[in-house]
Amino acid sequence: xxxxxxxxxxxxxxxxxxxxxxxxxxxxxxxxxxxxxxxxxxxxxxxxxxxxxxxxxxxxxx
Amino acid sequence: xxxxxxxxxxxxxxxxxxxxxxxxxxxxxxxxxxxxxxxxxxxxxxxxxxxxxxxxxxxxxxxxxxxxxxxxxxxxxxxxxxxxxxxxxxxxxxxxxxxxxxxxxxxxxxxxxxxxxxxxxxxxxxxxxxxxxxxxxxxxxxxxxxxxxxxxxxxxxxxxxxxxxxxxxxxxxxxxxxxxxxxxxxxxxxxxxxxxxxxxxxxxxxxxxxxxxxxxxxxxxxxxxxxxxxxxxxxxxxxxxxxxxxxxxxxxxxxxxxxxxxxxxxxxxxxxxxxxxxxxxxxxxxxxxxxxxxxxxxxxxxxxxxxxxxxxxxxxxxxxxxxxxxxxxxxxxxxxxxxxxxxxxxxxxxxxxxxxxxxxxxxxxxxxxxxxxxx
Numbered sequence: 001x002x003x004x005x006x007x008x009x010x011x012x013x014x015x016x017x018x019x020x021x022x023x024x025x026x027x028x029x030x031x032x033x034x035x036x037x038x039x040x041x042x043x044x045x046x047x048x049x050x051x052x053x054x055x056x057x058x059x060x061x062x
Numbered sequence: 063x064x065x066x067x068x069x070x071x072x073x074x075x076x077x078x079x080x081x082x083x084x085x086x087x088x089x090x091x092x093x094x095x096x097x098x099x100x101x102x103x104x105x106x107x108x109x110x111x112x113x114x115x116x117x118x119x120x121x122x123x124x125x126x127x128x129x130x131x132x133x134x135x136x137x138x139x140x141x142x143x144x145x146x147x148x149x150x151x152x153x154x155x156x157x158x159x160x161x162x163x164x165x166x167x168x169x170x171x172x173x174x175x176x177x178x179x180x181x182x183x184x185x186x187x188x189x190x191x192x193x194x195x196x197x198x199x200x201x202x203x204x205x206x207x208x209x210x211x212x213x214x215x216x217x218x219x220x221x222x223x224x225x226x227x228x229x230x231x232x233x234x235x236x237x238x239x240x241x242x243x244x245x246x247x248x249x250x251x252x253x254x255x256x257x258x259x260x261x262x263x264x265x266x267x268x269x270x271x272x273x274x275x276x277x278x279x280x281x282x283x284x285x286x287x288x289x290x291x292x293x294x295x296x297x298x299x300x301x302x303x304x305x306x307x308x309x310x311x312x313x314x315x316x317x318x319x320x321x322x323x324x325x326x327x328x329x330x331x332x333x334x335x336x337x338x339x340x341x342x343x344x345x346x347x348x349x350x351x352x353x354x355x356x357x358x359x360x361x362x363x364x365x366x367x368x369x370x371x372x373x374x375x376x377x378x379x380x381x382x383x384x385x386x387x388x389x390x391x392x393x394x395x396x397x398x399x400x401x402x403x404x405x406x407x408x409x410x411x412x413x414x415x416x417x418x419x420x421x422x423x424x425x426x427x428x429x430x431x432x433x434x435x436x437x
Contacts, residue, residue: 008205009364012355015202015210019351022307023338029314030337038101043165043295044158050167052329053306054343055299055390055399056409058171058231059327 073362085356092352100339106293107342111349112356113286114298118200119354121279125194125397129185129423137269138261143276144402145254150284151406152254155291156247159407168407169297171394173414174235180223180392181400181415183385185422188397190382190435195300195396198386199347203354205364211376212383219387220301221308225322230392241408250408257416287402294342297403300350301390303343306333308387371434378433393419 004010027033040046073081089112097105117123128140159168171177188194191212193201198216201209241249262270290298309325313334319325325334338344358364371379390396393415395404401419404412430436 003365006368007364008207008358008366008368010205010368011207011210012203012205012358012364015205015213015351016355018214019348022311023348025314026310026338029310031335033100033337033339035097035099035101039103041102041106042293043103044163044292046165046295048165048295050165050295051332051342052167052296053302053333053341054167054169054296055302055395056169056171056404056411057302057329058227058394059324059329 078362082360085359089352089356096339096345100337103293104340104345107290107345108349110286110290110293111346112353113289113349114196114283114346115200115203115350115353115355116357117279117282117286117353118196118350119204119357121275121282123276123279123283124197124200125401126188126192126197126423129420130189130192130427132261133420133424133427135269136265138258138265139269139272139276141261142258142272143280145258146272146277147280147284147287148402148406149251149254150281151287151291151402152247152250152408154288155297155407156241156243156250158291160243160246165295166291167296168240168409169299169395169399169403169412170238170240170407170409171400171404171411172231172235172238173411174231175233176230176392177235177394177411178414178418180230180389180394181418182422182425183389184393184396185419185424186426186429187382187385187389187422188419189423189426190429190433191379191386193386195386195390195398196350197397198383199300199350200354203351204358205355205366207368208371208375208379212379212386215380215383216387217304217308219384219389220305220391221312221387222384223388223391224302224305224309224324225319227391228323239410241410246408250405253413254405287406290342290346291407296342297399297407298346299343299395299399299403300347301387301396301399303338303341303345303347304387305391306330306341306344307338309334310338374434378435 093105093109096108131137132141158166191208193209198209198213202213287298313319333341393400400412400415
């Protein structure tokens with residue numbers, strides 16, 4: 001295992017493990033997933049409103 | 063006990079084939095599981111994210127490195143490839159945004175003091191860790207220890223920056239300016255042409271060619287960015303997702319985010335309550351990391367030895383990681399959300415971001431040696 005601890009395999013594995021832990025934590029603390037209430041496969045052409053949850057959005061001041 | 067790294071270092075032909083088949087299998091299983099558990103759109107976005115990761119790592123397409131090459135050696139190839147990809151996306155995105163598609167939204171934001179300052183700091187920080195928004199994810203997935211250390215602080219910074227965002231934007235900003243329609247597309251393409259022309263004009267003769275690898279990468283990235291736009295209804299972004307990861311953890315640990323007008327807003331409250339597996343930006347971020355990991359294992363790249371860096375260099379990576387996150391929220395996007403997606407969907411702030419971040423990169427490159435990040 002010496003090679004593992006001195007190579008890029010260690011940080012790459014740590015990243016994947018951390019992300020896995022984040023997703024487990026998220027699934028336990030968030031609303032459950034439900035494929036039967038899923039939106040249309042593609043936003044273009046759907047009747048949905050844009051979510052606006054992305055980098056450029058600044059919510060209006062109250 | 064199986065030595066994991068040994069399987070990366072000296073794989074026989076048979077085991078290499080098995081590893082590669084397993085990598086493809088893992089990616090497909092992840093996508094199909096998400097489709098079954100949450101819905102087709104989310105699976106598609108994870109697939110698009112994996113495509114981003116495969117392209118960025120597989121074809122070595124980046125943002126920080128090419129800007130460094132342009133500033134230090136006047137080599138324009140990487141920058142030109144970025145401009146080509148942006149132009150290709152703009153050619154598709156402008157007509158869609160001008161058409162009768164209220165479900166689509168561009169990466170539109172106003173230019174302001176905090177936005178320009180944030181872009182400048184981001185440009186400097188991305189040269190310190192040699193990774194931008196997408197680059198830090200790619201590098202973390204491929205086992206770059208500096209990026210792995212910087213990423214958690216990037217997340218904390220993105221969360222903190224978004225928490226304070228409205229205070230910063232109140233320092234002053236111009237009215238929102240967007241380029242639209244055929245004339246807007248024409249101005250955007252002309253602007254990209256001028257930047258490309260200047261980059262070529264100052265380049266040495268032998269460097270005035272874009273390698274086929276980068277042209278293919280630009281084409282693939284453009285196709286994936288358009289797919290992201292069509293499937294999600296919003297352009298490709300990175301830092302919103304990272305800020306959300308930080309907010310989710312902070313919130314779940316008991317912190318009350320209602321004091322932040324940003325996180326208290328309806329759109330973000332909805333995101334905080336829902337799973338990350340239904341957040342578009344989070345899904346493409348996860349895909350980028352997974353895609354980069356797949357390429358690294360595929361090429362046996364994880365066997366590369368870890369570098370020996372000074373304590374000062376690690377501290378610099380941590381500080382730069384935090385600054386990348388914080389400044390990118392002030393800048394209303396990183397190299398992806400503001401530069402790539404902003405310009406390609408007609409937001410003037412994308413151009414302002416480019417100028418400010420390029421100036422910041424110039425400063426960041428000169429800070430690397432004193433901070434022990436260069437031998």
